[in-house]
Each structure stands twice: as structure tokens, then as C-alpha cells.
Amino acid sequence: MAALLALAAMPLTVILYPTLKPYPKADFPAATSQRERNLQDLAYLRRLPEVERSFTAQSRVVFDQAIAALELRAGDLDRAGLAMAAAKAVALADNGHTNVLGLAGDHGFNAVPIRLGWFGDGLFVVAADEEQRGLLGGHVLGVNGRATTALVEALRPYVGGPANLAREFAPNFLISSELLYAAGLAATANASSFEIRFTDGRVGFVELAARAATRAPATRFSWPKGNLAPSQPNGWRHVLDGVALPAYLTRLDANYWHSYPASDLLYVQVNRVADQGPVGVVKYLASLLDEAARKPIGNAIVDLRFNPGGDYTLTADFARRLPELLPPDGKLFILISGNTFSAAISTAARLKYLAGARAVLVGEAMGDRSQFWGEGGLTLLPNSKLAVRYTTAFHDWEHGCSLTQVTTCFLLNYVYGVPAGDLRPSVTIVPSFADYAAGKDAVMAEVMRQLASGQGR
Numbered sequence: 054m055a056a057l058l059a060l061a062a063m064p065l066t067v068i069l070y071p072t073l074k075p076y077p078k079a080d081f082p083a084a085t086s087q088r089e090r091n092l093q094d095l096a097y098l099r100r101l102p103e104v105e106r107s108f109t110a111q112s113r114v115v116f117d118q119a120i121a122a123l124e125l126r127a128g129d130l131d132r133a134g135l136a137m138a139a140a141k142a143v144a145l146a147d148n149g150h151t152n153v154l155g156l157a158g159d160h161g162f163n164a165v166p167i168r169l170g171w172f173g174d175g176l177f178v179v180a181a182d183e184e185q186r187g188l189l190g191g192h193v194l195g196v197n198g199r200a201t202t203a204l205v206e207a208l209r210p211y212v213g214g215p216a217n218l219a220r221e222f223a224p225n226f227l228i229s230s231e232l233l234y235a236a237g238l239a240a241t242a243n244a245s246s247f248e249i250r251f252t253d254g255r256v257g258f259v260e261l262a263a264r265a266a267t268r269a270p271a272t273r274f275s276w277p278k279g280n281l282a283p284s285q286p287n288g289w290r291h292v293l294d295g296v297a298l299p300a301y302l303t304r305l306d307a308n309y310w311h312s313y314p315a316s317d318l319l320y321v322q323v324n325r326v327a328d329q330g331p332v333g334v335v336k337y338l339a340s341l342l343d344e345a346a347r348k349p350i351g352n353a354i355v356d357l358r359f360n361p362g363g364d365y366t367l368t369a370d371f372a373r374r375l376p377e378l379l380p381p382d383g384k385l386f387i388l389i390s391g392n393t394f395s396a397a398i399s400t401a402a403r404l405k406y407l408a409g410a411r412a413v414l415v416g417e418a419m420g421d422r423s424q425f426w427g428e429g430g431l432t433l434l435p436n437s438k439l440a441v442r443y444t445t446a447f448h449d450w451e452h453g454c455s456l457t458q459v460t461t462c463f464l465l466n467y468v469y470g471v472p473a474g475d476l477r478p479s480v481t482i483v484p485s486f487a488d489y490a491a492g493k494d495a496v497m498a499e500v501m502r503q504l505a506s507g508q509g510r
Contacts, residue, residue, distance in 0.1 A: 072445045072463070076104050076432040088128035090436040091135055095124050097435055098139055105443040106461070107148035107426035116145045132437050133162055133242065137235040139439060140211045149214025149421035150395065150429070154273055154440040156211070156222075158229030158263075161270025165245055165261035168280040169193060169224040171391075173483035176201050176224070178249070179280055179292045186290040188259065190490060191249040196227055197239045198246070207238055218420045221391040224277040230263035272431060272440040276361055278392040279305065281489070292490055299494035301388075305359055309334055311341050317351040318504070326363030326396040338371040346378055353379060354500060355404060356388040358416060362395025365403075369469050372403035376411065385412045386500045389478060394420040395427060402450035402473035413503075415480045416496050423451035423476045428463055451476065 077100045084090040099120045102113045119142040123130070130138060140153035158164030167188055168180035176193040195201055205223050212219035226232050233239035244262045251257065267286075282302045283291035293302070301322060304310050308329035311321040321341065328334050345353075353375060376385060385408040387401050398419050405412040426444035433440055446463035447454070453472035454462035462470075480503075484495040 071106060071460075072428060074104055074445065076100070076430065076443065079435045081435060084436060086128075087131075091127040091130050092124060094135065094139075094434040094436050094439070095120055095127060098142070098441065101143065101441065101443060104429065104445060105146060105151055106429075106445050106447070107146045107151050112145050112147065116142055119145065131231075131235075132439075133229075133231040133235040135437055136162075136439050137211060137232060139434070139441070143441060144211055144213035146213050148426045148444060149218050150425060150427050150442055150444045151213050152274075152442055154431070154442055155271030155275060156232060157225035157271060157275040157277075158227075158232065159266050160268050160275055161266050162229045163231050163242070163263040163265055164228045165230065165247075165263050167228065167247075167261065168277075168285070169227060170277065170281050170489075171220070171224070172486040172489060174485050174487075176227075177292075177486045180283075180285050180289055182289050185261070187251075188247075188249060189290060189292045190252045190486075192486070193227075193247055193249055194256065195248040196245055197233065199238065204238065208236065211236065214421055214425075215418075217391050217418050221420055222274075222277065224280075225275055270438065270440070272433070274361055274394070276359070276392050278359055278390065293492065296490070296492040299492055299497065301356055301358065301494050301497065309337055313348075313350075314354075314501075317348065319345050319350045319353040320356065321354065322356040322359075323368065323397070323400070324359045326360065326365055326367050326400060328367075334367045335370065338368065339374075342371065342374050342378060350378060350383075351380060352384045352386070352504060354386045354388065354497075355400075357393045357397045357401055358388050358390040358496070359392050360394070360397035360400075361392060361420075362397050365396035365399035366465060366469060368396070368400045369403065372400055373407055375404065376408040379408070379411060381411075383411060384504075386503075387412060387414050388496055388500075389414055389416040389419050391417055391420045398423070398425075398476070399448065399450060399469075402476060403469070403471055405476065406471035406473040413480065414476065414478045415482060415500060416478050417481065417483055418477060423473070424449045 079097050081093045084093055102108050123138050140156055143153050166182040166185050167178050169176050170179040178188045178191045181188050205220050208223050208226050209219045212222055230239050230245045231242040234242035239245055244260055247259045249259055282305045283293045285291050305324055308325040308327055309323045314320050387404050425448055427448050428446035429444040431440055431442055447461040448463055450473050453470050454466045482496045482499050488495045
């Protein structure tokens with residue numbers, strides 16, 4: 054009987070082991086120099102392909118070559134230099150989840166006293182300390198003599214995944230002089246020169262000194278879109294100070310909340326697919342659907358624009374039940390952006406598939422492809438403590454996982470996965486800075502326009 058059970062368990066073990074396999078443990082003696090510390094970190098990082106399954110045979114070879122090249126200059130790398138070099142090597146996997154995390158100004162790396170945000174018409178200063186308040190609303194044309202478009206292209210190799218994900222994270226790099234210096238995009242690690250078109254139309258250059266980080270290094274993605282809400286440190290100013298905030302920016306600290314913009318219209322913002330507070334996300338979403346069913350609702354909006362992911366199984370029942378509550382002529386608007394990532398992509402895919410023709414994706418392209426590697430885990434390089442995210446299971450939210458992919462696809466996708474098809478926005482809306490600064494939500498405005506014109510029903 055034991056032999057039969059073991060025989061039956063073998064296929065499951067073959068499938069599960071690569072998904073659950075942990076990162077190899079480090080066992081290094083105490084290092085006595087920066088060079089030795091870096092060599093130990095690189096030796097540890099070299100083992101990434103043992104667990105990271107998104108590497109192809111070719112990219113694995115190139116990764117090994119990149120690590121070997123770094124070992125030759127290990128004595129010359131400070132922590133920022135090692136971070137950027139490691140990021141460039143890890144990004145060779147070309148997978149959005151597979152990256153060095155926490156490469157962001159003020160998170161363990163220095164930062165100039167402004168914060169930036171992307172809009173349809175470019176990169177703008179959305180927050181600044183009191184001394185630099187005159188830069189608020191300024192259009193950033195370039196940094197350190199390079200145009201913003203050229204900088205985004207130069208930073209592309211440091212972020213794995215689609216090009217729009219690298220663009221999404223570019224503000225994190227651009228505010229840190231030492232990260233730019235490590236990438237060869239600044240003359241010094243202590244300051245940066247910004248070319249700015251001010252709100253009065255003048256164009257000028259502003260030299261900003263970088264300050265030491267006030268926050269510990271991050272061990273997760275740091276999304277610049279979080280700077281769009283006016284929640285800044287004491288002594289800082291925000292471009293939306295004194296502006297009546299649109300609903301989507303009022304509760305970014307809440308993982309989930311809902312309202313009724315109209316008596317028959319449900320709005321749900323899910324900012325992270327994870328529990329928060331006394332009521333978990335599954336119970337909260339189930340309760341709001343029970344509430345909505347009693348109204349009843351004619352149309353619904355699910356806002357995932359600030360959602361970096363979590364556990365997509367927590368929204369699985371919600372994604373199934375919500376379309377069932379809508380009438381045959383009702384619409385389900387799914388709001389997305391470059392910050393919509395991981396489990397949020399899975400949630401959007403399930404909503405789109407289960408709502409069928411009633412689903413409308415509105416906003417910007419999501420932060421990863423519809424086919425990506427996820428799951429896995431996080432490891433820290435032993436000396437620098439740089440966080441590296443690795444992945445072990447495949448997701449295909451465009452076509453669904455086939456039985457021939459059973460050794461690579463995440464097993465729960467055979468229960469919850471859907472062939473959602475094209476996950477690009479049905480209606481592309483990239484807000485302008487002027488609309489944002491005036492407290493307008495251009496994406497919601499488009500939804501309300503469609504509903505008012507009859508397109509929504």
C-alpha cells in the first residue's frame with residue numbers, strides 16, 4: 054500500500070517541487086572587505102536560475118556571463134552600484150515579477166526633495182519639500198542633460214518585464230542621484246540637474262542636492278503612483294493641496310472600499326488583494342455584493358488602478374458573483390493602469406471573462422503581460438540585503454493553461470484560471486496633468502460619459 058501511495062504521489066511531487074523549491078541557503082564566512090562582500094553576494098545571486106523558472110536557456114547563459122563580468126569589478130561597486138548591476142542581470146529574465154526590488158529614492162538610497170508622476174503629457178513634479186515648493190506642477194523635460202524619453206530608454210534594462218513597467222518605475226530612479234550615477238546617468242551621486250518647464254511657461258535648470266534616505270530599503274515593489282495622493286511627510290507640499298480630491302485618490306491606504314456614485318451604480322476600489330483590518334477581503338466583498346443585490350444595481354465599476362496584487366483567490370468568488378448581479382444590458386467597467394499588477398491582473402482577467410461582452414477595460418495598459426511567471430518568493434543577498442524576487446509558476450490569463458503545461462502552470466489556475474483573451478484596455482484613457490491637478494478623474498469621467506450616453510447599457 055505504501056509503495057502504491059508513493060507511486061501515485063510521484064507525479065504530484067514532480068509538478069509541485071519546482072514551484073515550492075526554496076532559494077539555496079547561503080553559507081559564507083564573515084567578509085573582511087567590500088570586494089569580498091560583493092563577491093559573496095554575486096556568488097549567491099549566481100544561483101538564481103536554480104529556482105527562477107522564467108529564464109530561457111539563452112537568457113540563463115547571458116545571466117551567468119553578466120555575473121562573471123561583475124565579479125571582475127566587485128571591488129569597485131558600492132551598494133548602489135551593486136544594486137543597479139544586479140538589477141540589470143536579473144532583468145535578463147524578462148519577467149515582470151523577477152526583479153531586484155526596492156530600487157527607489159528615499160528607500161535605502163538617497164533622493165532629491167521632489168516626487169514625480171507620469172501623465173499623458175509627460176513627467177511632472179507632484180510633491181516637494183517646503184524649500185522646493187516652487188517646482189510643484191513643473192514639467193520635467195530632462196535630468197542631467199538627458200531628455201526624459203532618453204532616460205526611460207536608458208533605464209529599461211534595469212527592470213524585467215514589459216517596457217511600460219520600466220517606464221512606470223522610472224520616477225523611482227530619477228529622484229535618486231546615486232542610482233542614476235550607478236547607471237552612468239549622472240556626473241555625481243550627490244546631486245542632479247533637472248530641466249523643468251515651470252507653471253508660468255519658463256524653462257530652466259534646477260540643481261537639486263540629494264539627501265540621505267529616511268526610510269529603510271524596501272523589500273517589495275515601490276509604486277510611484279502612490280505619490281499621486283497628497284500624503285507626504287511633514288514639511289512637504291503637494292500639487293493637490295487645497296484641491297477637492299476625486300474619489301479614487303481619497304482612500305489609497307484602504308485595501309478595499311466601495312460607494313454608490315448613483316443609486317444603481319456600484320463603485321469598488323480594490324487597492325491590494327489582501328486582508329486588512331477586522332473584516333477580510335473575501336467577507337467584505339461578499340457583504341457588499343449582498344448589499345448591492347438588494348438595491349439592485351444596473352452597472353458596476355471595479356477600480357484596480359493602484360492594485361499591485363496579492364492573492365487572487367481572495368477575489369475569485371467576487372469576480373464570479375458580480376457579473377451575475379448585473380442585468381443582461383448592464384456593464385462592468387474595469388479600471389486599470391500600469392500599477393495594476395500580478396493578482397490584480399488575474400482579478401481583471403476573471404472579471405472580464407465572466408462578464409463577457411458586458412466588460413469594458415478602461416485606462417492604461419497593465420503593468421505586466423497577460424502571460425507571466427509568478428509565485429516563488431523573495432530572497433536577500435547576504436551582505437547588501439538587496440531583495441530579489443524570483444518566480445516558479447506560470448500564468449496565462451489570455452489563453453488559460455492547457456494540460457500540456459501542467460508542469461509549469463500554477464496549479465490553482467486549473468481551478469480559477471480563465472482564457473480572458475486580450476487584456477489591453479478597450480478604451481485607453483491616459484489622464485493629462487491639467488485634469489489631475491484640477492482634481493478631475495479622466496477615467497471615471499469617461500465611464501460616466503458612456504453611461505450617460507447609453508453606451509454603458
